[in-house]
Amino acid sequence: MNRTILTAFTANIALASPAFAETDPLTDIIVTGQRATATTDEIESDKEIISTPDAASLVARAPGAALLDNGGLSGQVQYRGLFGDRILVRIDGQRFSSGGPNLMDPPLHYAPMALVDRIEVDRGISPVRKGPGLGGGVNAILKEAQFSQGSAMQPHADLTAGYRSGDNSYLMGGLVSLSNERVKFGVIASYEKGDNLQFPDGTIASSSFERLNFGAHAGLKVGDGSLTLSYRRQETDPTGNPPFPMDIQYFNTDFLSLAYEGQLDDNLYLEVEAGHVAIRHLMDNFSLRQGPASPADQRGTFADADTSTAATALRIGTPERHVRIGADVETLDKDVRITNPSNTAFFLTSLNNISGSRVGAFVESRLGFGPVEAEIGARFDHHRMEAGSPLLGSAVPMGPRMLANGFAAWDRTWSDNTVDVTARFWSDMGNFKPRLSFAYKTRVANAVERFSWLPTGASGGLADGNIYVGDLNLGNEKAWIAEIGFDYQDSRFYARPTLFYRRVDDFIQGVPYDDTPVVIDSPVEMVANMNGDPTPLRFGNVDAEFYGADLDFGWHISGPLHLDGTASYVRAKRRDIDDDLYRITPPNARVALSWQEEVWHLGAELHAFADQNKVSATNSEQPSNGYLLAGLFGHVALTSTLSLDASVENLFNKNYTDHLAGYNRVSGSDVALGARLPGAGRSAFVRLRWTGL
Template identity: 55%
Template sequence: MTIGLGALALMELGILGAGDMVAPTAQDVSWVDEIVVTGSRTTETHTVVPTGTIASMPDAAGLVARIPGGALVNNGGLSGQVQYRGLYGDRVLVRINGQRFHTGGPNSMDPPLHYAPMLLINSLGVDRGVSPVRNGPGLAGGVNARLKQADFAQGEVLQPYYDLGLSYRAVDDSYGMGGVVGLSNQYSRINLLASREEGGDTRLAGGKLKGTRYDRTLYGLSGGLKGRLGELGLDLRRQETGPSGNLPFAMDIVWFDADFGKLTYQSPEQGLYRLEATLGFNDIDHGMNNYGLRQGPTMTSMKRLSLASAKTRTADLRVVRGRSEQYIAAGFDFEQADKNVLITNPDVAGFFFASLPDVDMSRYGGHVEWRGALSRIQSEMGLRLDHHEISAGVVLPGDAVPVGPRGLASLFNAEQRQWSGQTVDVVSRFWLDMGNFTPRLTLARKTRVPNAVERFAWMPTEASGGLADGNNYVGDLKLKPETAWIIEGGLDWSSSRAYARPTIYYRRIDGYIQGVPYDDTPGVIDTPVERVSAMSDDTTPLRFANVDAELWGVDLDFGAALTQRLRLDGVAAYVRGKRRDRDDNLYRMAPPNVRLKATWQERAWSVGGEVVAVASQDRVSHVNGEQSSAGYALFNLSGDWQLRPGVRLEAGVENIFDKAYRDHLSGRNRTVQPDVALGEKLPGAGRGAYITVRFHPSI
């Protein structure tokens, strides 16, 4: 839909005049907020951001902050996590080209969008509110990053295709280059894709963050065939991440080596029935240490090199009867993953133990969906059933591992280290076309099973799935799945010159998983877990546990054409999270925020000024020792210039006034720094310019 920043971007691309708002109609109502990273002249009804965005942020997770309800958890240049309406981590189902997979790091140093370089992203879709049952289980709205590719062309003659970009960012002296080149006609398509990015230490307002460099390379190919029997597609990619800093974590990335593959089939569109099938795999190999990019520990016995791996296999089969506006569908999907984490001391051969030993996870699921009309009310309804199995192997610590951890390993080995169970998801969506006014309602029951760290982390370490709060955590073999009951209401309104899309929502979550004190006497070291945790200077370890929670909030995007050349667009969000089982707030909720941008558009160029205002956050979790944060406002400037047909330049300056600030969702510094103290919340980047040049035949 041409809504929110989408209308703004179409203005920037010269498609719309200041008075040419595109009003949504009933059939235009979409349940996906889609961010299209493009500089092409297009009339597609999507939310669009300029290609300069690929230089202003290396981490694709930052794009989600532009969506109503979205926020970024910045754990490093390439390790940002998505937060959506207060939910984060694997509660948000994040996919690449529709492919689900498990990440390699126990601390989510490689959240899914780590494998989607900005240079190669074509679009980023975010399910509004909740994800439909066909995408799989997941507590929050899903995210799907689609990479660039050469699509099927018209005619029988092979036509060349290219989409290339170069970028530079001053705040960390980084560069990026990459894109897609290929050939296609109406029957076949093939392209190569590649990108290379390298960045240095991030500059602050009055200082620098040492050890924040990053390094990432991706290459692969994509191809497809189309004929009377249907369409076949193949995607293969290899990504190699080199040494990259993660200051909120106890370790930094040494490497991520990852291979992805996906084979798809879709039957011909003519006919009453349509078959869709997908096979996918990914293998991730990971190394991290606490002495490469940062000052290592003074005691040799505290040096750590951790080795992790994750392998995922997926299969999907779906049959659809009908068309996009009226259909019934049924599908089956399968997902199996193996994960291992081995902690070692590179200088002591006998020091090693598996903090996650041979974890095997599998899920078998089926769903049915119906889309149609109930009188004038349009609706989409879905039911999903899943069977889950998860197990862990035996821990065999090395001879040099101290007696305390060896004792915990023995206790873990004596437990029942497997779980199986079922989950049920239900999603119902309703909307009514009333001209320029479209009310909508969502009712849903969504679930999430505990991940490997939450269930099987027997050794108290800082592995927490990316919380990066300095606490030691252990898992709980008896954890139950999270179950969310959701109601969401909103409306889409537009006129010839203005629009607004407010949404209000409420989630009641039974069994919400978060850290709680390990026992009833925190600070009193009277258990084996607390004694081992105290060896690493944390006398109050946390245990993942089921609690009862609720979240509610409101978000919206809006805009108006002020003159023929000037328009204003914005996004605002507020979320509140509380525990229902005790008087405390939920941990790590994004503070209220608003983003406003004014754009002046000429035929060959445009310029825009943006303000991002973030309120203070004092509704924090006291149980988790969370500290409040101050509010701040940042000012940004951007512009673009059509140099010639097929060549576009975009540039800007972020944090123009070099404001010193600390985002509430940022972690705490774990390294020796000249400008940031140990344990202090990490500051945001200082003033920095960026520039991008894109080469594409349609711009």
């Protein structure tokens, strides 16, 4: 019997409870919107009810994952304590650099929920074929036209519309396509708009959002393979970011990709792809929020990022037994220009003419040792990056001018080589499948960490309220990783516990700028003090470790009654000094009880978070209290092509703060300046989905 996958939709970013067989069928397990192999979880968007517009909320369903909420469209994925560009996040397999120096546009910013088909999450360790990355990997797959049967062109549509009461927001969008057995054409589009978010004590100022997406793609069968060309445009209009000193005014972004994959003969499978992403961005500190009292303090920052990629891989053998060899290249051009809209003579390039490249090659093998399956791989990458001299207007004061001159005198070129190695082992022993993984992974410093000569609040999305400056001499992060777990399933129960450990040398984070942090005795500290922070941080290398456990499980209690749940624990701390790492999710667990019939189901969920007292003194992080949230959810198939989903999140309108939320930087809000941003109050969500033609 084929695997049966029914849905248990939940309210507060519902439960992740995937079945886990790689090739074996499941007979009686009913699961909540996920499928899994020994190495990958696959989260299907149409099997989930996510009320927020941020696709990072969907990834947060996976065991060990969490959401860092930096604004309605700026959420980052945290996975087993890592976040930012330590997680290899891609859209349709395409890598690209964020346009914003504060990561206002993390990769999933470009994955509207109305267009997401599914999200693939690498379990624990990302394989080397997908590129370098310190943590796991995430790939958001957008809806796409599919080849159909026969020579006649056949139409298809997949359309979604939704409304959320908590911020009076709505979404609409989807896919319309035309295809036959050899040709396919598709058009995608979506639009979302929301007001400021409500919480039990008022309104979070500067939390509204607006986003438009549209694009087209075409595919052609070529022999035993297929060629696909796609273009997509995203226009993010004014969108609030209360944890940051500025809000989004726009992100205008173009995606272009060309890919071929196909069977060359019985034992050769070729993949070739190329792509380009161009991001144009403006943020400011006065349009959406209460601006500075003096026009001299108004700021508008323009940022551009262009990423070009190309990759090829050849698989020799079968899907179950093969060697895969490949190579990839990535180039980056980046600029950040700070201006004062009321004074054209005030401008300075905090990142000017940043250019970088990475050229890599890998070999990976899927093999077996008796009952043991294995995937073993290694990759080599050569990295290069350089920065141009800063450009300054005549109205820039002497302090920043001195720092710019000092930076211009330094050698601003950097290059290095990295090596990554991964090894995964698992065995199919009937109901019981043990798993074991080891890896050595690396990450190089990004442009903000290495080349930020000007002390600003740009921190790559940390949102801790500190002012940062970069370091040209940063070393590469190097992580030794191990994890062990098992997957168990029978006709009524499944569970997937995992223990993990990650030891990171030269971990990059903020450290005191010098040995006298309370004494302003350097030009950097003087400029930082002028900008409101007399104790700036410098990106530096430290030693760290992460360890913990996560679990997801499900139980078919009786008839249509089901219980599903997840639990996650991660501990992250410095090894060089007695301190904890910043913004780590507290221990948490959730359970959902659902009644599932053939065409409808209903359920309720509880999500509990413990206190988080293991906080970073270096980052001035505040502890947080635990809390318990309740939600309701439901689904009904109105017809064979039309379905309705509904949920209520935070059912009892609890006033709470998520430990991973940033600190408010907006004056005139119902949230105090410097206070951790509260979670949404009670909110209802409804969604209609139609698939037909």
